[in-house]
Amino acid sequence: MPFKLNIPAILACAAIVFSSASQAGVREDQLAQYASAAKVASTGFAGFSAERGRSLHTQNFTSGKPDTPACTSCHGKDTRGTGRAPSGKTIDAMAVSTTPARYTDPAKVEKWFKRNCTEVLGRVCTEQEKGDWLTFMLSQ
Numbered sequence: 574m575p576f577k578l579n580i581p582a583i584l585a586c587a588a589i590v591f592s593s594a595s596q597a598g599v600r601e602d603q604l605a606q607y608a609s610a611a612k613v614a615s616t617g618f619a620g621f622s623a624e625r626g627r628s629l630h631t632q633n634f635t636s637g638k639p640d641t642p643a644c645t646s647c648h649g650k651d652t653r654g655t656g657r658a659p660s661g662k663t664i665d666a667m668a669v670s671t672t673p674a675r676y677t678d679p680a681k682v683e684k685w686f687k688r689n690c691t692e693v694l695g696r697v698c699t700e701q702e703k704g705d706w707l708t709f710m711l712s713q
């Protein structure tokens with residue numbers, strides 16, 4: 574029997590490869606944007622740090638809403654575990670290794686950074702903080 578190419582299967586594989594590649598690209602693009610903005614904000618900018626991101630995620634702030642002093646108040650202490658919103662709604666794990674669709678929609682990321690930083694820190698996060706936090710979550 575002659576070898577027959579299974580075109581639909583090949584196309585399906587290509588689609589999966591390209592879509593996961595472009596999702597990874599979306600996160601990198603957003604990090605690159607935060608990096609350029611951080612450079613403009615501070616000439617001392619020397620890259621993002623997952624360690625600083627971790628402390629931003631776990632630190633208790635007193636400047637925001639008292640019932641949500643930390644990112645972990647809703648997202649939980651384990652980045653690979655589920656969290657819980659004040660409404661009681663379960664929040665999927667923030668670690669990319671556990672929830673691969675995370676941070677693939679830049680508008681969603683920006684919307685929640687704005688909302689959650691205001692809630693926890695009582696102000697918006699800087700580009701440096703957003704880049705550090707995202708770098709930490711991408712490493713999880």
Ligand code: HEC
Nearest residue numbers: 641643644646647658664665675676681682685689690693
């Ligand atoms: C009051 C509860 C609450 C707190 C506190 C909170 N978050 Fe969230 N966060 C949510 C909810 C709810 C969502 C949206 C649901 C989802 O994405 O699963 C979300 C989503 C996000 C997203 C978007 C994720 C994506 O997939 O694009 C980011 C980024 C984020 N949070 C960052 C933070 C950071 C940084 C902090 C701490 C400064 C924080 N959150 C604190 C409730 C919270």
